[in-house]
Amino acid sequence: MRRIVWALSWLAVALWSLTAWSAYGALNLFTLFVVGNADLAPLPPGSFTTGDPHPLEPLFPFFRALKSMGFAATLLVWLSGCAVLLGTAWLLTRFLPRMHAQLVHRTDLPEGSRRLGFTRQMLERHRPPH
Numbered sequence: 001m002r003r004i005v006w007a008l009s010w011l012a013v014a015l016w017s018l019t020a021w022s023a024y025g026a027l028n029l030f031t032l033f034v035v036g037n038a039d040l041a042p043l044p045p046g047s048f049t050t051g052d053p054h055p056l057e058p059l060f061p062f063f064r065a066l067k068s069m070g071f072a073a074t075l076l077v078w079l080s081g082c083a084v085l086l087g088t089a090w091l092l093t094r095f096l097p098r099m100h101a102q103l104v105h106r107t108d109l110p111e112g113s114r115r116l117g118f119t120r121q122m123l124e125r126h127r128p129p130h
Contacts, residue, residue, distance in 0.1 A: 002093045009089030013082050020078035027070040035063050 001096055005089050005092050005096070009085055012085050016081045016085060017078065020074055020081070024071060024074040027074070028067065031063050031067040031070075035060055
């Protein structure tokens with residue numbers, strides 16, 4: 001059961017990673033579109049002869065900073081999501097009973113049962129020294 005919990009948790013982390021990567025890609029694409037297509041914005045009349053800067057040029061540093069903060073925010077949200085997913089799996093596996101403890105303390109088998117005796121023998125053989 002523990003392996004299933006951890007496998008599902010890592011699968012959720014993989015899907016979460018794809019989602020965060022896609023969000024960052026969408027933000028990057030938006031920034032590229034806004035900054036890259038600024039030359040399509042209408043220019044004020046006479047700006048070719050006067051040498052005035054493009055009207056959207058003051059916004060370029062803002063969009064670059066937004067892109068940088070977007071990466072940091074995406075990374076922070078991704079790390080938080082991974083911590084929640086893996087922490088939940090860790091907590092679930094701490095509260096799940098251990099398999100060998102279930103075999104030793106079974107009461108539905110008769111005392112002389114072969115399986116119960118075999119389990120006790122194995123545990124006695126592999127018990128760590130005190």
